[in-house]
Structures are given as structure tokens and as C-alpha cells.
Amino acid sequence: MTDPAFATAAHIAAVHKRLGESYGMPVWSQPGEPPIDELVGSFLGQNTSDVNSSRAFAALKAAYPSWLAVMDAPLDELTAVIRSCGLANRKAPRIQKALRTILVKCGDFDLRWLADLPVDEARAWLTELDGIGNKSASILLLFGLNRPAFPVDTHVHRVTRRLGLAPDSASPDKVMGIVERHAPGAWFYPLHLNLIRHGRQVCQARQPRCRACVLRDLCETGRVTVPASES
Numbered sequence: 001m002t003d004p005a006f007a008t009a010a011h012i013a014a015v016h017k018r019l020g021e022s023y024g025m026p027v028w029s030q031p032g033e034p035p036i037d038e039l040v041g042s043f044l045g046q047n048t049s050d051v052n053s054s055r056a057f058a059a060l061k062a063a064y065p066s067w068l069a070v071m072d073a074p075l076d077e078l079t080a081v082i083r084s085c086g087l088a089n090r091k092a093p094r095i096q097k098a099l100r101t102i103l104v105k106c107g108d109f110d111l112r113w114l115a116d117l118p119v120d121e122a123r124a125w126l127t128e129l130d131g132i133g134n135k136s137a138s139i140l141l142l143f144g145l146n147r148p149a150f151p152v153d154t155h156v157h158r159v160t161r162r163l164g165l166a167p168d169s170a171s172p173d174k175v176m177g178i179v180e181r182h183a184p185g186a187w188f189y190p191l192h193l194n195l196i197r198h199g200r201q202v203c204q205a206r207q208p209r210c211r212a213c214v215l216r217d218l219c220e221t222g223r224v225t226v227p228a229s230e231s
């Protein structure tokens with residue numbers, strides 16, 4: 001009998017390779033902005049579209065010259081500045097609280113030191129901030145610091161479970177753990193981006209396009225929705 005851990009690793013490897021052949025292998029490059037920008041952006045991006053969150057982030061940067069100024073801004077003023085991202089009443093105090101916590105703990109807003117910690121420790125530090133979960137922490141670590149953390153957003157969560165890489169009942173955190181245990185960290189950046197792209201373009205939430213899918217022979221769901229006789 002095949003070792004389940006080996007089977008999962010082989011399954012992830014096959015999916016990673018196939019997606020890379022279809023979409024290319026995105027390569028990490030140093031972002032122009034510091035990790036604290038990613039962190040604040042993750043607050044703004046909760047429960048809203050990329051467009052609305054980018055608009056709110058641009059408004060924030062235009063309104064305040066520094067993160068210190070954001071931290072000290074009158075709460076109602078900050079709420080008005082970021083209103084385009086929705087839930088501004090909840091997000092504004094969380095941003096200020098996180099900035100205060102970081103300033104007290106670190107002495108400034110530079111989070112680059114997190115790159116020197118093991119990923120689990122860095123993620124644990126970040127998730128102590130109110131409103132930051134494993135997904136946001138992993139995004140900061142992967143995109144901002146090139147650390148081997150695997151963020152699981154709604155697309156990654158849906159596609160990985162349909163593929164059978166994780167049980168249907170698996171939470172995003174469980175999927176994160178499965179991928180981080182069974183795949184090399186160097187794959188996390190391209191795999192994350194390619195799964196999102198696949199989820200947006202092919203394995204859509206309401207109607208997966210299984211007949212057009214390059215992963216069909218690797219997919220538990222695809223094997224059911226498209227019988228072998230039609231393959």
C-alpha cells in the first residue's frame with residue numbers, strides 16, 4: 001500500500017508541475033514596499049475586493065505621511081479615509097491597535113526581523129495581533145519576506161479540496177499544514193499564485209470547468225464530474 005504522506009507529496013508535485021506548464025512558474029521578487037505595508041493592506045483587504053482595498057490603501061498613504069501618523073490619527077478621521085474598503089468602523093481601530101502593539105514591542109514599524117525567525121514562530125508572533133489570522137500572516141511572510149509560508153485564500157481552499165489534496169471538511173489552516181508538510185518551501189510562491197489563477201479562470205466556485213481543466217486526471221472531483229468514457 002502507498003504511504004499516504006508519499007501519495008500526498010506526489011499529488012502536490014504533479015499539480016504543481018502541471019500548473020507550471022500551463023501558467024508558468026512565477027518567481028518572487030523583492031516588493032518595493034516594506035512588510036508593514038503588507039500587514040496594513042491585509043486589514044484593509046478583509047472581506048472586500050482587491051480594487052476596493054487598493055483604493056483604501058492609496059487613500060491612506062495619501063492622507064498620512066507615516067505609520068506613526070496613522071496610529072495617532074483621530075479614529076473617525078481614519079475611518080472616513082479608508083471607508084472604500086468597507087467595514088471601516090472595525091478595520092480602523094484594529095489597524096491603530098496593531099500599529100501601537102508593533103511600536104511597543106519593536107520600537108519601530110520595521111518587521112524585516114521576522115525573516116530571521118522560523119516560519120511557525122514568525123506566524124505565531126503576527127497572529128497575536130488582533131485581526132491577523134494565519135492567511136494574512138502567511139501572505140506577509142511569503143510575499144513580503146520570501147519565507148516558506150503557504151497562504152490559503154478562498155480559491156486555494158476550494159481548488160485543493162476539489163483536487164483531493166485535503167478532505168472536503170478541511171479548514172484553510174488544515175490545508176496550509178498539509179501543503180507546508182508535504183511540499184518544499186520553494187514551491188509555495190508559484191503554487192499559491194497558480195492555484196489562485198486556476199481557481200479564478202477554470203475551477204470557479206459556482207461552476208468548475210472540468211472538461212477544459214488541465215488538472216482533470218489529477219482531480220478527485222473532475223474524475224466524478226467527467227466520466228472516464230468522456231475523457
Ligand code: SF4
Nearest residue numbers: 203208210213219222
Ligand atoms: S477538474 Fe474540475 S474540480 Fe478539478 S481542478 Fe479542474 S475544474 Fe476544478
